[in-house]
Amino acid sequence: MSNANRLQSLLSGVLNKSDDAVAIVSNKSVLEFCNKAMAKLIGQPSSHITGRTLSNIFDPQTDDTFDDRIDGDELTEWFLGLSNGCELDYPEIEIDTLSGEFFRLRCFSLQDDAFVIYGDNITTTKAIHSELDHLRKELDFITKTDPLTGVASRRQLSDKIDSQIRLYERYRTPFSVILTDLDNFRAINERFGHEAGDIVLVHVSSLLSDMLRDTDLIARLGGEEFALVLPNTGLEGAILVAERARIMIEQASFQIAVGEEVDITSSFGVAEFGAGESGVESIIRRADTMLLEAKSSGRNRVVPNPH
Ligand SMILES: Nc1nc2c(ncn2[C@@H]2O[C@H](COP(=O)(O)OP(=O)(O)OP(=O)(O)O)[C@@H](O)[C@H]2O)c(=O)[nH]1
Numbered sequence: 001m002s003n004a005n006r007l008q009s010l011l012s013g014v015l016n017k018s019d020d021a022v023a024i025v026s027n028k029s030v031l032e033f034c035n036k037a038m039a040k041l042i043g044q045p046s047s048h049i050t051g052r053t054l055s056n057i058f059d060p061q062t063d064d065t066f067d068d069r070i071d072g073d074e075l076t077e078w079f080l081g082l083s084n085g086c087e088l089d090y091p092e093i094e095i096d097t098l099s100g101e102f103f104r105l106r107c108f109s110l111q112d113d114a115f116v117i118y119g120d121n122i123t124t125t126k127a128i129h130s131e132l133d134h135l136r137k138e139l140d141f142i143t144k145t146d147p148l149t150g151v152a153s154r155r156q157l158s159d160k161i162d163s164q165i166r167l168y169e170r171y172r173t174p175f176s177v178i179l180t181d182l183d184n185f186r187a188i189n190e191r192f193g194h195e196a197g198d199i200v201l202v203h204v205s206s207l208l209s210d211m212l213r214d215t216d217l218i219a220r221l222g223g224e225e226f227a228l229v230l231p232n233t234g235l236e237g238a239i240l241v242a243e244r245a246r247i248m249i250e251q252a253s254f255q256i257a258v259g260e261e262v263d264i265t266s267s268f269g270v271a272e273f274g275a276g277e278s279g280v281e282s283i284i285r286r287a288d289t290m291l292l293e294a295k296s297s298g299r300n301r302v303v304p305n306p307h
Contacts, residue, residue: 021103021119024110029053029083032114041095041103041119055083075105082107086115094122102126146220148198149205157219160229161280167231168273175231176238176272179287180208180245182224183265183299188256196256197224200264203254208245227284235272235304242268242302250300265300267291272305 015022021038025031030053039046049057058079078093086107096102103119110116144156164175189197208218217229230238246268253261269290273283286305294303
């Protein structure tokens with residue numbers, strides 16, 4: 001065997017071991033070489049396609065095209081576009097095969113009389129990206145949701161108030177925040193146990209969620225304290241909502257075990273975002289001051305921050 005032949009056989013041996021797909025095409029558009037991965041991608045044995053032109057291999061009328069093995073329309077179009085040679089800015093495409101592999105195909109000129117079609121096997125990269133995407137969504141859900149009640153977390157509350165502040169600054173769209181804290185909740189935990197307390201928290205948050213508009217937000221601030229954000233609502237409207245919520249909680253019975261029910265009330269502090277105010281914490285602080293006042297003046301009441 002001549003040195004050149006030996007080298008050629010070694011090179012094709014190496015290329016056949018590769019997971020990337022490689023083909024060499026002459027400037028007459030004849031497939032001169034294709035490794036095993038490329039043959040698999042095309043869906044035919046390399047012996048069957050080497051020596052044929054791309055337009056012949058990818059003739060959509062030919063019944064030995066690969067449509068039954070991969071969704072070949074896009075691939076056929078791409079290869080047929082190459083029949084006139086590889087242009088400098090020929091677009092890359094990403095395709096997936098029925099065996100679950102992903103390739104990014106591109107072509108580049110090798111010499112004046114040939115070009116290479118290279119298919120990077122990006123299956124592992126894709127799998128990592130998809131796993132990362134999944135984890136990112138999960139993390140996003142975890143950071144934005146209170147695990148016990150499923151309502152928004154403090155983080156989502158901040159985002160919501162932040163976007164309401166931006167609307168206020170641009171269009172002067174009013175919005176209000178209500179803070180509510182269940183009264184004497186410690187007594188429920190102490191008398192019936194922490195699990196019973198959890199049941200009450202879940203029930204209260206679902207009552208409040210059902211009562212609010214889709215555009216409102218309910219968040220759990222921690223413990224037995226919740227925040228409600230009411231877009232497009234001034235102080236008077238927010239007082240009405242808080243009063244409705246107060247009565248609803250006061251009138252509800254919370255079943256904590258079979259045949260065992262408890263009654264509970266809640267106190268409310270209300271504040272409307274105002275001119276000259278800035279920052280998420282400021283309106284929460286004002287509503288919280290009103291909530292403390294509701295607690296210290298006897299509980300089960302709504303105290304608004306005057307304009
Ligand atoms: N079950 C349950 N209890 C919680 C949770 N987080 C905080 N708590 C309890 O909530 C109670 C809060 O007690 P306090 O801060 O004294 O408030 P309170 O008893 O509601 O009294 P006032 O707010 O003044 O009416 C404590 O017993 C906490 O242990 C929770 O996730 N689940």
